[in-house]
Amino acid sequence: MADNQENTSADAGAGAADLSFEVRTRLRDSDSADAGAAGNAGAAGSAGASADAGASARLNGGAGGLGRTGVIKTPHGNIHTPAFIPVATKATVKTLTPEQVRSTGAQAMLSNAYHLYLQPGPDIVDEAGGLATFENWHGPTYTDSGGFQVMSLGVGYKKVLAMDTKGRSEADIIQQQKKRMAVVDEDGVDFRSVIDGSKHRFTPEVSMQIQHQLGADIMFAFDELTTLVNTRPYQEQSVARTHRWARRCLAEHQRLTDLRTHRPPQSLWGVVQGAQYEDLRRQAARGLVQLSEEAEAQGNRGFGGFGIGGALEKENLGTIVRWVAEELPEDKPRHLLGISEPDDLFTAIEAGADTFDCVAPTRLGRRGGVYTLDGRLNLMGARFKRDFSPIDAAVGGYVSENYSRAYIHHLLKAKEYLAGTLCTLHNLHFMVGLVDRIRESMEQGRFYEFREEFMGRYYGPAWRERLG
Template identity: 85%
Template structure:
């Protein structure tokens, strides 16, 4: 077992966000393929509201709540932090109200670190991707299946920012990099992201080039406004701004985007201003290219800065992305799946609405354990789902977060103990069955 330089005691409370490297992978063997260098590591992310041991899965609390759960229930899963969305909290209840409450953590009674997304995801989800498929696989899809027509879009991008129509009442709103920073400073999360443009898998190469350049210019404006607001709000805890690397599936654009953000950060710090505290890896990408893209970006980013992969949570994707250098992750999939009766087990995913669970009085997965498995049967949850009782969503969501947070915790432990590949192969061979090697990117 390797010694862990970050054990046994936690760091002292931080006044600003910083990252401490604990251990690293030296290589990764991909069965049937090759042995590749690895950028995977474990660490400790220090924030003013507590620490995050990485790698870590961050549950999504879009509107200052993880749907169907109380903050105390979320904490019981082992979750170390949560992520909320600036666009949705801007619309309701309004960032001024959250600010008056003392920030998003105090507002929702979450006792721990918090993240906020900039609203950049809504640039695509309400714009070119509105009511369309935002997939990691474009096979069998036409461009019209992914890109919405201009007349149907609720978000329109220009050089200065984005015009939105509210998903609540259709009213018009304008986001710029400066507005996103102002909103996120009022929300008061420990970690926030620069305003970016998220593109689709089928945008042209020319558009992707323009988008990367635009996101770079927006990032520069975010840094300037972040520094101004930090000085103007000394009564609030320091917040860490992270740049977001775009570039779709093009290696040159991904590397260009990453190098450009690092340069912006260094230039800001040379002027005595605040630079990026870390970096997000965003954008639509095909599942089979996930590890390759994260690896490209990780090679370009400073080792001493943390990396957050936006919107990833499938078990095989987590192993792949962690090996490639990602430190933290967020995704709505475990909670959205749970509200529909889908749950994770060590033998794969199942859906408890199925008739075969009507008289199945066993727990979802006794080996996984946790509150739900220790107290409720598959048959009972099946009944709740069929009866459309809200408790069904609570129990399935609680289980899924316990599963996902615990999985990443065990990956972290495996890296520290020098047995990452052993644990990966053991877990995936059981979860996916005979074809598990096809899931290692």
């Protein structure tokens, strides 16, 4: 998979004044039709051609041209979309240097406002010249608002956003009040530090102040992320609260933009919540668009893009992204928060998402899990002890070109830090490269053909079942 280094070329200065988004190509109906024919001709297994045709029609129907390629232009460089954005939670992608992250073809990194607020403090990052300078990245950066921590510390999922509730009870997902480290009210959220237990408070205004000091090109409005087991009435209340918080974020964003003219302009993106309810998702999206238009009509800054957040079941991912994308402006980018499995990427891109972030590739790598074109492997397994082949020669990259599975297995068993570095580096190369190849397939008019090729090899003959 070829590295995408356009971001560091002359392209990088194109959007120095502010953020903008240009749509380059769109999924075409002919792509879908061609894919159906190719899929039917090449399908294997007991299912007949008629079954394949039905599956193809189901998968491809209603795509509506929402998938697109484009360019997000920021003061620190351009992001060619669709793009996978590695997570640098505390201003670092764990186990990797920024130079190593760049070598994977990554175009931007996303850091966490909550964690950087606690340590080292946003004033330190601001004094250093902003996040990109502080972490020696010198490319586009994102920060999330801290809204995820409202959920993970306040109501659980034990720091992991579950994609479904099958086999889970409310007790499994929502922590009891006495165990909560964060409590939400109308004005904001009170929480305790995960470092020392000290008390803190986030409001929409505080989140904007922190994110302005961090200086990321793209930042997200402060929102409340609910769980799948919250009641419908609470989801309604939460969407309304997130809307009110978004209005306050826009006002504070404008105030800080006017005040901090010594720093490059930053783009604030609204976050669409609403769980798995179509009316709430569409209402939330329309409400954010209205807020943005009202701000712009007054000569102020509106939302530069939109995030799609919230807990949702995997089987509904594409449907929910499509609901939201249908309500959002065509000239604004859409970021899907916390998604990285290969099938989810194809589904979300088809439905209209432009960029993605997730800790899964790095967290998996630190535990010995690696992606290959034939599926995931765990190099801790005994069968790799004498396996001197690369992780995946076809994927290539620095790790596969220089190290064997046996060597990495040894490092993992010996608990050497290098194991996490090599597995993480490989996984980011794989994931960034996969989305680059999806983008190329869209530009070439062969998205569905490429999906057929990749998914059939990665998941096997039953891959269509994963897409609903």
